[in-house]
Amino acid sequence: DQQVKQNSPSLSVQEGRISILNCDYTNSMFDYFLWYKKYPAEGPTFLISISSIKDKNEDGRFTVFLNKSAKHLSLHIVPSQPGDSAVYFCAASARTNAGKSTFGDGTTLTVKP
């Protein structure tokens, strides 16, 4: 049973518009959530995170929203840029060990100029 699900394998948006990537989880023990970005032939890089004590975290163009009751989080990118084109992974963990994370399958974002 997959504990972290990203139901959209791919997403295409126009440059300047908003990109919304979604993630659902099933394990109530998760209390820390991270987004990683991955370019081809590179390792994932950390993008933004949120603790379960918050419902929103913002860092520049990137905002993560957490809905604990629905066990759902989303990553908003505004405005989207062509350089944002990458695979985005949602990950969930216990806050005491964020490195021991459970990952979703990823969403490939394409931002068209």
Place this chain on the structure above:
Amino acid sequence: NAGVTQTPKFQVLKTGQSMTLQCAQDMNHNSMYWYRQDPGMGLRLIYYSASEGTTDKGEVPNGYNVSRLNKREFSLRLESAAPSQTSVYFCASSAQGLSSPLHFGNGTRLTVT
């Protein structure tokens, strides 16, 4: 700064052969991890080392062994490679403490024929 360095970048093995994947980090991180990524899937944790001198199994440890050689280095060994171990292997590290995200290497692409 090099960050997390993995060697080799590519490797082809025949079924039954053995090999060791090397990983080193220069960020003075306490914790290190080995993940694998299969096509179209997220990353799955193989083994991790919370601190020097300790190792623990992750989600998919069968067929692998690890050694935390010192604080900088964490190796992954395949004793008898199988085609099911064809994957991209990522090493990562994180600082000890709450809410510390992973820093990944660029991966080793392994093919077992």
